[in-house]
Amino acid sequence: MAPPAFWLLVFFLVPAIIVVGYSFCTPKSDGGMSPVFTLENYRQVFQGLYLSVLGKSFGYALLTTLFTLALAFPMAYYMAFASRRMKMLLLFLIILPFWTNFLIRMFSIMILLGDNGLINTILVSTGIVDQPVKLMNNSLGMYVGFVYWNLPFMILPIFSSLDRMDVSLLEASLDLGASRWQTFLKITLPYAVPGLVAGIIFVFIPTLGNFIIPEFLGGTQNTMIGNLITTQYLQARNGPFGSALSTVLIFVVMLFIVLYIRFFDPTKSKNNIQF
Amino acid sequence: MAERVSRSNDLGFGQGRGLKILTWAGVLFLLLPLFILIVYSFNDSRTVTHWEGFSLRWYRSVFSDSGMCAAIRNSVIIALFSTLIATALGTLAALLLAKYRFAGKKLFQNLLYVPVILPEIIFGVALLALFILIRFPLGILSVICAHITFSFPFATMVILGKAINLPNSLTEASLDLGAGRWQTFRYIILPNLSPGIVSGALFAFTMSIDDFVITFFTAGVGASTLPLKIYSLIKYGITPSINAVSTLLILFTITALLLSHFLQKSEKISRPLKLSLAGLILLILVVLIVSPVFTRNKNRLNIYNYSGYLDENLINQFSEQTGIKVTLDYYNDNEELLTRMKMGVSGYDIIFPSGYMVGIMKRQNLLAPFDFASMPNYRHIRPDFKKMPFDTSGRYYVPYAYGFTGIVYNSTYIEEPVDSWKVLWDARYKGKILMVDEMREVFHVAYKMLGYPKDTDPKKLNNARDLLIRQKPLLRKYESNAIETMMASEEVWIAQVWNGFIYKLKKQDPKFKLGYPKEGVLFFIDNLCIPANAPNKENARRFIDFLLDPAHSAQNIISIGYAMPNDSARQLIDPQLVNDPSLFPDVPDFSQVETSLDLGEFNRELTRAWTEVKAH
Numbered sequence: 016m017a018p019p020a021f022w023l024l025v026f027f028l029v030p031a032i033i034v035v036g037y038s039f040c041t042p043k044s045d046g047g048m049s050p051v052f053t054l055e056n057y058r059q060v061f062q063g064l065y066l067s068v069l070g071k072s073f074g075y076a077l078l079t080t081l082f083t084l085a086l087a088f089p090m091a092y093y094m095a096f097a098s099r100r101m102k103m104l105l106l107f108l109i110i111l112p113f114w115t116n117f118l119i120r121m122f123s124i125m126i127l128l129g130d131n132g133l134i135n136t137i138l139v140s141t142g143i144v145d146q147p148v149k150l151m152n153n154s155l156g157m158y159v160g161f162v163y164w165n166l167p168f169m170i171l172p173i174f175s176s177l178d179r180m181d182v183s184l185l186e187a188s189l190d191l192g193a194s195r196w197q198t199f200l201k202i203t204l205p206y207a208v209p210g211l212v213a214g215i216i217f218v219f220i221p222t223l224g225n226f227i228i229p230e231f232l233g234g235t236q237n238t239m240i241g242n243l244i245t246t247q248y249l250q251a252r253n254g255p256f257g258s259a260l261s262t263v264l265i266f267v268v269m270l271f272i273v274l275y276i277r278f279f280d281p282t283k284s285k286n287n288i289q290f
Numbered sequence: 291m292a293e294r295v296s297r298s299n300d301l302g303f304g305q306g307r308g309l310k311i312l313t314w315a316g317v318l319f320l321l322l323p324l325f326i327l328i329v330y331s332f333n334d335s336r337t338v339t340h341w342e343g344f345s346l347r348w349y350r351s352v353f354s355d356s357g358m359c360a361a362i363r364n365s366v367i368i369a370l371f372s373t374l375i376a377t378a379l380g381t382l383a384a385l386l387l388a389k390y391r392f393a394g395k396k397l398f399q400n401l402l403y404v405p406v407i408l409p410e411i412i413f414g415v416a417l418l419a420l421f422i423l424i425r426f427p428l429g430i431l432s433v434i435c436a437h438i439t440f441s442f443p444f445a446t447m448v449i450l451g452k453a454i455n456l457p458n459s460l461t462e463a464s465l466d467l468g469a470g471r472w473q474t475f476r477y478i479i480l481p482n483l484s485p486g487i488v489s490g491a492l493f494a495f496t497m498s499i500d501d502f503v504i505t506f507f508t509a510g511v512g513a514s515t516l517p518l519k520i521y522s523l524i525k526y527g528i529t530p531s532i533n534a535v536s537t538l539l540i541l542f543t544i545t546a547l548l549l550s551h552f553l554q555k556s557e558k559i560s561r562p563l564k565l566s567l568a569g570l571i572l573l574i575l576v577v578l579i580v581s582p583v584f585t586r587n588k589n590r591l592n593i594y595n596y597s598g599y600l601d602e603n604l605i606n607q608f609s610e611q612t613g614i615k616v617t618l619d620y621y622n623d624n625e626e627l628l629t630r631m632k633m634g635v636s637g638y639d640i641i642f643p644s645g646y647m648v649g650i651m652k653r654q655n656l657l658a659p660f661d662f663a664s665m666p667n668y669r670h671i672r673p674d675f676k677k678m679p680f681d682t683s684g685r686y687y688v689p690y691a692y693g694f695t696g697i698v699y700n701s702t703y704i705e706e707p708v709d710s711w712k713v714l715w716d717a718r719y720k721g722k723i724l725m726v727d728e729m730r731e732v733f734h735v736a737y738k739m740l741g742y743p744k745d746t747d748p749k750k751l752n753n754a755r756d757l758l759i760r761q762k763p764l765l766r767k768y769e770s771n772a773i774e775t776m777m778a779s780e781e782v783w784i785a786q787v788w789n790g791f792i793y794k795l796k797k798q799d800p801k802f803k804l805g806y807p808k809e810g811v812l813f814f815i816d817n818l819c820i821p822a823n824a825p826n827k828e829n830a831r832r833f834i835d836f837l838l839d840p841a842h843s844a845q846n847i848i849s850i851g852y853a854m855p856n857d858s859a860r861q862l863i864d865p866q867l868v869n870d871p872s873l874f875p876d877v878p879d880f881s882q883v884e885t886s887l888d889l890g891e892f893n894r895e896l897t898r899a900w901t902e903v904k905a906h
Contacts, residue, residue, distance in 0.1 A: 019380075020398055086316055105313070112324055114500075116517060116536070118502055119520060120323065123326060127326065149721055221407070225411075226411060227503070252628065
């Protein structure tokens with residue numbers, strides 16, 4: 016068992032411990048840190064302003080997850096019942112942007128939403144508006160970016176759960192007098208749950224830590240925890256404070272992972288990721 | 291399967307028209323932006339979104355960009371190596387989890403899941419902390435290690451799906467029949483796992499090729515990957531060549547996807563095909579390794595600069611004359627520069643710190659002294675710039691360019707002349723105002739607005755901070771790079787900018803005008819410095835002397851739009867330009883004007899206030 020465990024130890028566990036360790040160090044004014052124990056960094060994190068950034072990030076991630084889910088679930092549902100050929104085609108089309116570089120996808124969204132972008136060009140040239148509408152550098156642009164980025168991550172696991180559904184169960188349910196709505200609630204939805212949970216986690220957590228989309232598509236108000244961490248490391252040279260922010264984020268994520276593993280052991284479920 | 295589907299269709303599940311429309315709308319939403327990128331990559335226009343006819347010029351510009359080619363090569367090398375190791379580790383881990391019981395299995399398994407969903411930024415920060423702590427040089431090797439770490443748990447999971455389904459009876463039979471452990475692994479386990487291993491490897495490869503965030507934190511000089519290059523194209527100067535690169539990448543993806551689909555579909559891939567595939571991968575590796583990425587090329591020069599702050603023609607000219615290969619990376623501001631320098635493993639040979647930053651770096655022994663005897667062109671530098679207060683010895687810097695931060699505005703929308711910083715708080719221009727993303731510049735304006743002198747009173751700092759927080763709802767963005775594009779596209783009408791941007795915009799269109807605030811402006815002097823740990827100091831010295839040559843200096847001034855304290859160069863420039871205050875501000879004595887200062891302990895307070903402005 017040695018090599019994989021060893022690798023994880025050296026390049027994952029040890030670095031994480033270093034970050035946690037740094038978060039208790041005292042920052043020096045020249046940008047270094049002295050190994051003097053302090054809780055000051057955490058006091059700072061939990062002071063109103065930064066706590067509100069954390070809260071804001073949670074809100075953005077939550078709303079993003081909801082928006083993505085609202086679009087992804089019907090799509091996955093449609094795909095699960097489509098013909099085999101159609102399934103393959105839709106899967107291919109959905110995976111295509113998923114395998115295209117993330118930054119390129121964000122840039123393509125910028126082209127779409129910019130003041131001179133496609134949408135505004137159409138709106139202005141058809142006379143619907145006379146000034147370009149501000150579609151990015153605000154919350155709207157940020158949400159479009161997040162949903163676009165996350166959509167395949169949500170569709171694929173839900174589809175993979177629904178696709179395993181035994182249709183004879185649906186048939187039996189209808190035969191036995193249940194309504195379509197009851198059938199959906201009692202059979203389809205329980206089947207979708209593992210995929211739903213996986214999808215929600217695959218969307219919520221990466222969104223929580225993202226700093227590129229708020230930077231490129233968001234506005235001045237849309238600072239997220241990821242932006243704060245990046246600034247602390249690269250500009251403010253306040254490693255200890257950046258580490259404290261990171262540690263808080265690590266703990267939040269760990270909480271989710273523990274809950275996930277507790278309720279949906281991935282080795283036992285048949286829903287291992289398969290492409 | 292076919293039967294199941296037809297029965298479900300009989301029941302009419304998932305057949306609603308609304309559902310169908312929604313699904314295809316979703317697919318359109320996913321594909322439309324990519325489609326636009328592809329179409330516009332053939333656009334013969336400098337602006338990204340205005341169609342002017344078919345052209346292949348951006349493809350040519352991609353292939354003639356040596357930085358881009360190096361980035362592609364780095365990406366492929368990193369992806370191949372990390373895939374190889376990640377897949378091996380992943381196969382091992384999957385077999386362990388599927389077939390063995392051991393102490394700590396549960397822990398190991400849970401640990402494996404953490405990297406899969408941990409936000410990438412945490413990963414990047416943690417690995418950076420590790421590499422700095424053990425003084426592991428940031429470069430290709432550090433990036434490969436980082437990529438293995440995040441991709442092998444994914445590979446494990448993909449392979450695990452197959453490993454669980456591998457019946458124990460097969461391996462037991464093999465061992466019973468006298469095969470050794472290795473033979474069992476080679477002839478029973480591996481062939482049965484191979485579809486999973488192929489998918490796992492494919493997954494690892496794609497993740498490595500695609501990764502930006504973790505590479506952003508762990509890459510050093512010369513390890514710029516394609517995503518890093520794309521990021522710098524988006525951030526530091528959008529040209530349509532991004533579209534061309536993107537289109538090439540999309541084509542590559544489609545090919546790879548179809549190929550893998552075909553490979554997985556055909557259950558028995560013929561042996562010659564497998565061999566030739568393996569041979570092909572090996573060949574690519576060998577070619578790439580032999581190419582001069584890994585060999586320590588003596589004749590190199592690594593420049594770390596702002597974007598658009600050095601005439602690229604001069605770099606090409608220098609390379610042709612001397613045979614020295616120049617790489618160019620960008621940073622955002624002085625603070626980021628200092629951070630990278632302090633990581634101690636930067637690998638850059640020339641940097642461009644502002645005056646106060648020269649002072650800070652010199653104090654922390656980050657700079658190498660110059661020997662001006664071997665730099666004949668140093669005599670062209672104006673004497674009053676040679677021993678500035680930030681380095682009275684004058685030995686650690688060569689003055690590069692100077693200027694000030696003023697206002698540029700679009701007179702189509704802002705009719706009255708601008709002569710005050712107040713206009714940046716004018717609610718009539720809400721959403722059309724831009725400030726630079728530089729804390730010292732931004733706070734300078736707030737201090738001027740409040741009429742404060744420069745001191746270290748925390749109360750004044752907090753008032754300035756509050757003024758900036760009140761301004762935030764009016765701003766489009768804090769932005770230091772894409773200012774020219776955003777003004778030209780009229781996304782913003784008015785901006786706090788460095789005078790070089792004003793000069794370039796005025797040249798583009800006379801509707802752009804210079805606003806010189808009466809409250810006072812902040813001047814800057816940027817300098818050429820050689821880091822103490824620069825690997826190619828001699829080349830750096832040669833290049834700096836090359837830049838100081840009056841003809842080169844004049845060319846550079848016109849190109850970047852900033853004045854340089856080089857009187858011989860000034861005489862070579864059109865007098866009309868010399869009299870343009872947005873190019874040559876009237877500064878009789880530079881030591882008398884207001885510049886950013888090193889505030890010592892107060893730096894930390896300033897940073898705190900700036901973080902608070904950003905966080906609001």
